[in-house]
Amino acid sequence: MTNIKKILEKWASKERIQFQSQEAEQKYAERAERLADAIQLKIPDKIPLAPDAGLFPLTYSGISLREAMYNYDKICIALKKTITDFKWDAVPRVPVWPAKAFEVLKYKPLRLPGLGLDDDAPTYQFVEPGQKIEGKELYEPMKLEEYDWFLEDPSDFNLRGHLSQVCDALKPFANLPPINGITCYYHGYLDALATPDIDKAFEALAEAAREVRKWRMVMGQCLQDVKSMGFPEFFSALTHAPFDYIGDFRRGTRGILTDIFRNPEKVKAVCERVAPFMSEWGIRFAKLTGNPIVVFRLHKGIFMRPEQFEEFYWSTLKKVFLTLIKNDVIPYAYTEGDYRPYLEIIKEMPRGKIIYHIEQGIFEAKEVLGDKFCLTGGIPASLLYTASPQKVEEYCKKAIEVLGENGGFILDSDVPLDVVKPENLKAVNEAVLKYGHYS
Amino acid sequence: MKLSEIQDEYINALADLDETKVFELTEKKLNAGEDPLEILNDVKKAMDIVGKRFEDGWYFVADLMMAGEILNKLTDMLKPKLKKSNTSKLLGKVVIGTVKGDIHDIGKDIVITMFEANDFEVIDLGVDVHPDKFVEAIQKHQPKIVGMSALLTSAFGSMRETVKTIEEAGLRNQIKIIIGGGTIDEDTKEYVGADAYCRDPVAAINLAKKWMEGE
Ligand code: B12
Numbered sequence: 246m247t248n249i250k251k252i253l254e255k256w257a258s259k260e261r262i263q264f265q266s267q268e269a270e271q272k273y274a275e276r277a278e279r280l281a282d283a284i285q286l287k288i289p290d291k292i293p294l295a296p297d298a299g300l301f302p303l304t305y306s307g308i309s310l311r312e313a314m315y316n317y318d319k320i321c322i323a324l325k326k327t328i329t330d331f332k333w334d335a336v337p338r339v340p341v342w343p344a345k346a347f348e349v350l351k352y353k354p355l356r357l358p359g360l361g362l363d364d365d366a367p368t369y370q371f372v373e374p375g376q377k378i379e380g381k382e383l384y385e386p387m388k389l390e391e392y393d394w395f396l397e398d399p400s401d402f403n404l405r406g407h408l409s410q411v412c413d414a415l416k417p418f419a420n421l422p423p424i425n426g427i428t429c430y431y432h433g434y435l436d437a438l439a440t441p442d443i444d445k446a447f448e449a450l451a452e453a454a455r456e457v458r459k460w461r462m463v464m465g466q467c468l469q470d471v472k473s474m475g476f477p478e479f480f481s482a483l484t485h486a487p488f489d490y491i492g493d494f495r496r497g498t499r500g501i502l503t504d505i506f507r508n509p510e511k512v513k514a515v516c517e518r519v520a521p522f523m524s525e526w527g528i529r530f531a532k533l534t535g536n537p538i539v540v541f542r543l544h545k546g547i548f549m550r551p552e553q554f555e556e557f558y559w560s561t562l563k564k565v566f567l568t569l570i571k572n573d574v575i576p577y578a579y580t581e582g583d584y585r586p587y588l589e590i591i592k593e594m595p596r597g598k599i600i601y602h603i604e605q606g607i608f609e610a611k612e613v614l615g616d617k618f619c620l621t622g623g624i625p626a627s628l629l630y631t632a633s634p635q636k637v638e639e640y641c642k643k644a645i646e647v648l649g650e651n652g653g654f655i656l657d658s659d660v661p662l663d664v665v666k667p668e669n670l671k672a673v674n675e676a677v678l679k680y681g682h683y684s
Numbered sequence: 685m686k687l688s689e690i691q692d693e694y695i696n697a698l699a700d701l702d703e704t705k706v707f708e709l710t711e712k713k714l715n716a717g718e719d720p721l722e723i724l725n726d727v728k729k730a731m732d733i734v735g736k737r738f739e740d741g742w743y744f745v746a747d748l749m750m751a752g753e754i755l756n757k758l759t760d761m762l763k764p765k766l767k768k769s770n771t772s773k774l775l776g777k778v779v780i781g782t783v784k785g786d787i788h789d790i791g792k793d794i795v796i797t798m799f800e801a802n803d804f805e806v807i808d809l810g811v812d813v814h815p816d817k818f819v820e821a822i823q824k825h826q827p828k829i830v831g832m833s834a835l836l837t838s839a840f841g842s843m844r845e846t847v848k849t850i851e852e853a854g855l856r857n858q859i860k861i862i863i864g865g866g867t868i869d870e871d872t873k874e875y876v877g878a879d880a881y882c883r884d885p886v887a888a889i890n891l892a893k894k895w896m897e898g899e
Contacts, residue, residue, distance in 0.1 A: 368838055370787050370812070378787065380810055498790055502746040503753055506701060548745035548790075586741075605867075626837045627867045631875045660867070664838045 249597060252537050252573050253281040262472050272475035276334040280479065280655065284575070284619045286597050288652035292645050292681040294673065295479055295621070297602075298337035299661025300368060301670075302327040310367060311358035314344035317460050321467035328476055331670060335479035336471045340369075340661070343460035346453040351413030353384040354494075368663060375497035384411055387495040389504070392511045395495075396518055401425060407495065414449040417442040480538035480577050482530030487519040487561040488512075492545040502548055505557050516561040524568035531574045538600070539569060540577045547582035554587050563593065570598045580604055581660075588613040604659045611648050621655040623648050624673060629658065629665035634672035641676035652683070691726060698730035699737070701750045710758065720765040727758055731801040735886045745790065752797040774805050776896045779821045780831035781809030782865075783846055786839035791865050795831065798885040804892065815842070815849035822855050829892055830859050832878070835866035843876040851877075860895050862888060 257277035264270040275290070282289035302323040303313055313319040320341050328336060344357050356362050356370040356378075372378060374386030387395070387406065395402040401423055409419035421443065427434045438444070468478060485493070491512075492501035504512050527539045546558040566576045579602040584591070588610055591601065596617045603610040603622040614620060623644040628637060641656075648654050656677065662670075694713070697705040713723055734751045737743040778799055782792050789811050796806050807825050809817055822830065830850070832843050843863060850856050861878040864885075873881040882888035 366785065368785065368836065372787060376787065376789070377810060378812065499749060502749050505746060506703070506750050548749075550742070550744045550747070553744075553746065586744075625867065627840070627869065627872060630837050630840060631871045660837065663836070664841070 248573070249285055249575070252575060253284060256537055257281050257477065262469070264475070265473050269473065269475035273472065273477060276475070277477040279334055280477065283653055283655050284597075284600060286616070286619060286653040288683050291683060292649045292677055293334040293655045294657075294677050294681075295333055295335040295655050296337060296624070296658045296670075296673075297661045298327065298658075299340060299663040301662040301665060302337070302339050303341070304367065304664050305330075305667055309358070309365060310341065310369065311364055313339075313341045314357060317341075317343070317463035321463065321470070324467060325471060325474070328471055328474070331674060333476070334655075336468065336476045338480075343456045346456040346460075349414060349449050349453045349456065353411055353413065373493065373497045374495060375500060386497045386500050387491075389500075389508065392508070392515055396511075396514055398423075398425065399518060399522070411494075412449075415446050417446040478536060480540050481534040481536035482527060483540045483542070484523050484527035484530070484565070486541060486543055486546070486558065487516040487523055487565065488546065488558045489542075489544045490519050490523060491515055498545060498548070501545065505549070505553060509557070512557055513560075516557065520561040520564050521568075523565045524572075527565070527569050527576070528572045528574055531569075531572075537573060538575045538577050540579055542579045542581060544581055546587065547580075547584065551586050551590065555590055559587075559590055566594060566599060570595065575600065578602065585609055592617060594618070600655075602657065607659070608647060611650075611654075615648075615653060616651070619653045619655065620648070621657040622659050623654075623656050624658045626658045626660045626662055626665060629662065629669040629673075632669065634666075634668050634675075637669045637672040638676045638679075641673050642680050645676060645680045649681070649683075656681075694723075695726050695730045695733070698727060698751075698754065699733040701734075701747060701754065703750075703754055706754055706758070710761065714765070720762045724759075724762055724766075727755065727762075728801060731755065731798075735798060735801075735889075739884060739886050745794065748794045748797070749790075752794065755797060755801060773803065775803045775893065776829065777805045777807065777825055777827035778829045778831055778892065779807045779809065779818065779825055779827045780833070781813035781818065781821075782811040782833045783839050783842040784812055784814050785842050786834045786836045786865075787811040788833070788835040788865065791835070792831075792833040795833070795864065795885045795888060798889055799892070802889050802893075804889075813846075815846040818846050819849055819853045819855065822850065822859060823853075826858075828859060829895060830861050831888075832861065832863045832876075833865040834863070834868070837867075840868075840872055840875060843872075843878070847877040862891065864888065 259270065259273060264273065279289040279291065279293045280295065283293050300310065303310060306323040306326045308319045308323050313323065320339050324339055344360065347355050347357065348360060354372050356372060358364050358366040362370065372383050374384060375382055391402065391406060394406060404424065405418055405421055408415045422437045427437055472478065492498060496504065501512065531537050531539050546554050549558060569576050577600040581604055583605040584603065585606040592614055600619045600621060601614060603620055607622045611620060624641060628640060645656065694709045697709060710723065731751065734743060738748055780792060780796060782789055796808055799806050807821055807827065809821055818830065832846060834840060834843055847861060862880045862882060863873060863876055863878045864882045868881050870881065880891055882891065
């Protein structure tokens with residue numbers, strides 16, 4: 246426990262923040278302490294409120310996704326307006342990425358406003374390998390035979406097999422010779438790269454990376470600004486469950502879920518192979534960002550029976566969790582979908598070392614997991630979309646009383662908000678103000 | 685082995701999703717001259733068991749997906765062997781799609797498999813379906829039931845718009861609208877203006893059968 250305390254003290258540190266005012270500094274400290282208390286299963290002064298706002302800051306500020314994905318300052322304007330008006334305990338992350346980078350790479354999985362979608366589309370679309378849009382596969386999934394390629398040399402598969410498949414501009418990579426066979430005899434390794442189309446592919450890669458850097462600079466400055474206004478950042482880096490790494494981005498849902506019946510050993514072997522990479526990724530980016538809380542969006546476990554979940558999904562995911570924990574990282578596992586069948590399984594983690602977001606059935610989850618882990622969630626986004634403010638306030642009262650009991654709880658929406666009524670979010674604030682104090 | 689035992693073995697193999705065994709037995713049955721229609725009847729029985737196991741919380745989505753896979757392969761294999769007059773009677777037509785803005789289709793595809801296994805003809809409009817496409821499909825196929833799927837909160841608005849567009853085209857009275865997907869509940873149904881919502885495909889089929897009888 247002292248370990249966690251130290252990690253969180255560092256996380257809450259006000260060093261290197263130039264606060265706008267004394268009040269902002271004080272608020273920052275209060276908010277960070279509130280969150281840190283909840284994470285350590287202690288009782289904070291009042292219930293922390295930290296919604297995953299999704300694209301709500303854009304809709305709320307009247308900025309279109311298309312505008313924001315090219316003009317990064319707009320993302321920051323939306324974020325500042327939202328956090329100023331709602332004063333949550335943590336800065337939400339706005340999932341808007343630099344469209345130009347994807348445009349340059351001709352990255353197929355992401356459909357964006359004006360790039361596959363109508364100009365005024367309110368959300369982006371991530372399309373899985375093998376998924377059909379207008380009756381046609383947008384891009385091919387990794388093939389069954391390619392499991393062996395991946396197992397033998399994952400880097401080679403990712404470079405020549407995967408990137409060339411998902412980015413049209415990187416198609417020439419498919420024609421690279423295997424890098425592991427490259428000789429370094431004077432110009433030997435350059436010969437392999439010396440074709441015009443490979444040259445072009447590298448140019449595209451560099452251009453996309455430059456654009457990402459531009460976006461990062463704006464977002465980094467923006468984060469400093471909102472911190473200086475008194476709002477801490479909850480989490481930063483992200484990594485994946487090994488099963489999702491393969492399922493979400495390579496084999497697709499249909500692919501991997503039929504594989505567990507037809508080729509169970511391959512699926513397990515690949516997940517084992519991937520697990521150390523996912524750990525390394527999480528640890529590396531926790532260090533790089535200075536934020537020790539690392540998110541996992543858990544996707545494809547919910548499709549399996551509990552015994553299959555344990556065998557194919559959890560067995561490697563738990564290794565990643567434990568490796569992160571050993572390296573002073575706090576995993577924040579964002580369960581998507583209904584986790585009620587798996588609560589006893591995920592309970593296996595060490596007490597207080599991991600945060601669980603619960604999307605569905607959070608009242609049951611509180612009973613099973615509540616005294617072992619900090620939980621987040623509680624407010625259905627659909628309620629915020631369709632109901633009246635009174636109904637929202639009533640619901641939040643119950644959520645605060647039952648879920649907040651004994652601390653160890655952060656009030657959050659069940660899924661990212663995107664489009665909800667602002668007056669309903671005000672009602673959430675009201676409820677926290679009225680019922681959220683512990684003493 | 686008695687005929688009824690072989691039949692049980694077949695149904696059980698399929699209900700247990702034992703793909704290899706199912707195809708071995710299907711070959712055997714066809715070679716022994718069994719009527720493909722009879723085989724398809726057994727397939728339907730097995731699919732009922734699969735649906736029941738799902739309802740009971742034993743089977744999960746992966747199981748339904750695997751059952752759908754086997755089912756599609758089986759029907760591809762058996763359909764061409766059926767005599768024309770011999771196909772089983774259709775209960776009715778359903779037009780179904782994931783509404784505009786949303787591309788989640790795992791749930792929708794499961795519902796489609798279950799409808800088809802229960803003798804409905806399904807017209808699948810795919811994902812990200814514009815309201816006008818629903819209207820066109822209703823005009824063209826004259827279904828009794830229209831199903832819409834959505835998992836994104838932001839797509840609830842599309843559902844509502846789709847219902848409105850259907851209304852404006854003067855088609856609302858000739859169809860029943862059922863919605864489903866993710867967190868959809870009674871409130872969503874009211875907001876959208878649908879006739880029913882279902883989280884569970886078996887319940888949806890029972891309701892659809894009732895609607896077909898009621899007409
Ligand atoms: C798998 C998944 C994906 C896959 C989809 C693959 C595919 N081929 O469909 C991928 C990775 C592509 C994806 C993409 C995205 N997703 Co997604 N996804 C999910 C996830 C984890 C599971 C959905 C699922 O398939 N469930 C299993 C099926 C069987 O359940 P079901 O659809 O509810 O269907 C059942 C019933 O509802 C019913 N049913 C369904 N449809 C119908 C229709 C009728 C007529 C009837 C009668 C019944 C019925 O029968 C089914 C069987 O029981 C959910 C989490 C969740 N809570 O659901 C998020 C989730 C839906 N996704 C979400 C989001 C935000 C996205 C993305 C925008 C980005 C992202 N974060 O990944 C993109 C964009 C997609 C878009 N524009 O549509 C959010 C939505 C949040 C919100 N504000 O609404 C969720 C809730 C995750 C989360 N907590 O953030 N996703």
